[in-house]
């Protein structure tokens with residue numbers, strides 16, 4: 423079994439804080455405390471924005487922003503106005519308009535995307551794809567087309583869509599920790615002794631874990647670049663979770679990954695569109711891509727012995743955007759970028775605000791204890807990350823809940839309980855197979871045994887040796903401090919045990935082992951258990 427990566431701050435054995443004590447680790451200079459004036463004022467501004475722009479959030483507590491945030495009314499209204507006013511022809515139809523408005527708007531939006539990430543068009547190109555996964559597949563297709571194949575290294579905290587690349591690689595290795603990743607980056611290929619020549623290699627990792635929101639080092643691509651042993655290694659950064667509440671800064675190309683993928687709906691809620699941002703010096707990799715779709719070729723023959731194709735040679739978007747481009751989504755994206763900035767005052771403000779909320783909730787959850795002193799939550803925080811420090815931690819908290827007797831509440835049960843109170847969270851293994859397994863202390867053998875016994879991801883019976891899933895709360899630009907309070911009210915009402923009685927005797931009869939170790943819970947919504955015990959007495 424892998425050692426359970428539990429939060430040392432909520433561990434009673436390792437000297438945990440008592441309620442009221444400061445559970446927070448060291449603060450960075452950019453930190454906010456739970457009620458600073460500046461944060462409170464910004465929070466008020468968001469409350470006002472919610473009333474006008476997010477009517478769908480009325481009466482509910484939405485905390486699955488890592489899944490998708492909702493779109494603002496302003497964005498949707500501006501978009502429908504544009505659709506009503508402008509004719510947007512197929513961008514391949516040059517005779518429809520001059521200049522083709524779809525083409526023009528697409529190019530404007532491409533530039534806006536580069537500006538969003540401080541990326542210079544001299545060094546980067548934007549390729550529109552339908553989501554981050556499609557961007558990953560485009561990169562994979564190119565590497566898979568290399569005649570000698572490619573080797574693949576990916577970090578343990580990767581999303582399923584990054585893990586899947588390994589099926590097309592010649593060899594694949596999961597880097598199970600930051601230490602192993604650094605060792606591999608610094609010392610080249612010592613992990614693979616048989617390696618004779620410098621083979622083409624792809625290294626992929628997330629900028630932020632979609633499981634617990636920890637942020638990984640953004641300097642790994644530049645470290646790889648500096649090591650001659652990695653002269654043929656390319657980096658693929660999955661920025662999907664990171665960009666939703668943070669600015670991705672690609673202003674220094676020497677630091678930037680070769681390929682960056684993301685889904686825009688994770689930032690703006692709409693449109694469902696993604697991007698692959700390619701450093702121009704890595705564009706040649708796409709010469710290996712085998713597939714071609716409409717719009718990416720100069721000439722094709724189909725009949726005869728040797729049909730051939732002349733692919734477009736110019737910009738990457740012309741070579742890689744197969745088929746009719748999603749013009750309406752691209753137009754919506756341009757509006758979304760501007761509207762989001764107008765509403766929230768830029769990504770820096772969003773990062774500070776959401777980091778502050780996550781820290782407030784983390785501190786409260788870490789401090790929450792049953793009357794017998796046992797922590798209510800086991801929080802899966804990475805030991806190196808710090809809530810409130812936007813460099814190391816995003817606005818996501820992953821945890822599980824224990825009753826006062828130490829037994830687990832299944833994550834799907836928590837999801838159901840939450841939904842009854844109109845609290846929207848995510849539960850399960852959240853498409854992060856290795857990160858979640860590590861946090862839960864589940865080894866490959868455990869997972870195999872579970873699968874053979876009929877367990878599948880996302881199923882309800884999610885307690886076996888321990889929990890098989892996690893509870894994930896994630897904040898977004900439109901979250902407020904009230905959401906933190908709502909989660910805490912839910913936790914206290916459903917899981918916090920005010921009174922614990924250790925029962926030894928019922929009606930003068932000593933209880934057997936099973937009953938004598940039973941705690942009686944008296945929480946506000948668990949009166950039934952208490953009443954059951956009274957009937958025994």
Ligand SMILES: Cc1ncc(COP(=O)(O)O)c(C=O)c1O
Pocket residue numbers: 488489553554555556581583628630631632660661662663685853
């Ligand atoms: C970190 C991360 N990577 C990749 C993805 C896949 O994104 P999409 O489903 O939009 O392709 C997600 C989606 O949740 C994610 O959180």
